[in-house]
Amino acid sequence: MGGRDTDIVLLDENGIRSDGRKINETRKVSIKAGVLKNANGSAYIEFGENKILVGVYGPRDVHPKHLSDTDTGILRCRYHMTPFSVGERKNPAPSRREIEISKVIKEALEPAVMLKQFPRTAVDVYMEVLQADGGTRCAALTGASVALADAGIPMRDLVAGCAAGKAADTVILDVNNEEDQAGQADLPIGYMPNLEKITLLQLDGVLTPDEYKKCIEIGIDGCKQVYEIQKKALQEKYFSTGENKQ
């Protein structure tokens, strides 16, 4: 947490945040499944001002070969920010931050995907952040699970992502960029709603044990809301013939 000085009022006297949301409200999330022609599965997600495109290839041959596993398929993830996605141009080469995020997203998806039936293969998940506005790892994770499902990869559950945090001494849901920069804590969560398992969890910033519990609680709640939108995106692609049955 930068905890930087800012002129922006993060939370006004009516409990309204800088972008007009209430403290336990997520940004507007919209997901579209199957947006790329060549990829085996894909998704486009808008999470507030975040715009992320995810493509999934595989199961396919593993290159380099020595990475292949005779017992199971392997999952590989790359989270990448385009140079134009942020205020100041980002160097296109993968940064240490992106390498770490790729790793935590991979470990968040692994409990969900069932790759035992595809030994010696790889499933590659490419997440391209086209525009970033705080909370990209949760948004990328959310889009990646939809893209994996779209690719027909067998899964135990979808993984939904949403962050909780603290700004202006208040626990809030779905931290945006301003709140991330000037707020006090950011706790991204990845959650499998049916298995009730948290598979991605990080924190930076100071939380008391009570605030920590509260953050996890509302974060899970946010993930459940995101999960409904993920399901809807898949239903729209695979079951929409005019009338949309729930």
Add this chain to the structure above:
Amino acid sequence: MTNSKIIDQLKKTQILELLKEGKRVDGRLFDEVRELTIDVGVIPKAEGSARVRLGDTEVVSGVKVQPERPFPDTGDQGMLICTAEILPIAHPSAETGPPQPPVIELARVTDRGIRESKMLDMKQLVLEKDKSVIGIFCDNAVTDHDGNLFDACSYATTAAINSCKIPKYEMKDDKPVKIENEFITPPITTLPVSVTMAKIDEYIIVDPNLDEWSIMDSRITITTNSDGNVVALQKGGSGGFTQDELVKCAEISVKVGSKIREIIKESSSGAN
């Protein structure tokens, strides 16, 4: 010491059998940390240093202090950079060359624990706003790997920074000049301490050794400060935690962390 998958699988079966009986491979309790020894001031040329042994895991941490031009957006604060690397002498599987994702994660988690706890009051490390600030560089070298490098690096970094001496500088003709033999006390506000727990099947154990580390399903590293608040957290590994487990892990981290904080305090009081 081998990395063979088959041996890991056999190991896992055995470790799990023991866990079911409430035992660990090395006889520890589930929430028991291995023997921890911290020696500070082991590298006299570094402004601060510490050698940490956590069981058979060993880390040497050194702090170098030097004036730096600040980042454009943080001209009113000193600079803090923590790194970690696994030296090729640490383990047969450790290799030279550019750092792989697990090592990058180790370095970033180590840095985050110190940074997010605001261990150092960075506003006090400014020589001239937007021109020159004091840079604190804490580099961790893992010299022996027996699991749980996260905690070993956390303790080494905290101990090294806590015991460091910051030379005094003054600005002369727009340039920082070191004043010989004069030091300022580091502006320490809190002592961050991480506690890493491994989840194997349904069991959660503190400070996993390499055998446990190599077969765990997932892990969680929770850093707490002197007030018992959570300041940083990192989940890893290909498994998940339930909400209740996460609350329990935070409680363990606060409890175990407070004991470790005492050991760190003791180590630096002995040196000065």
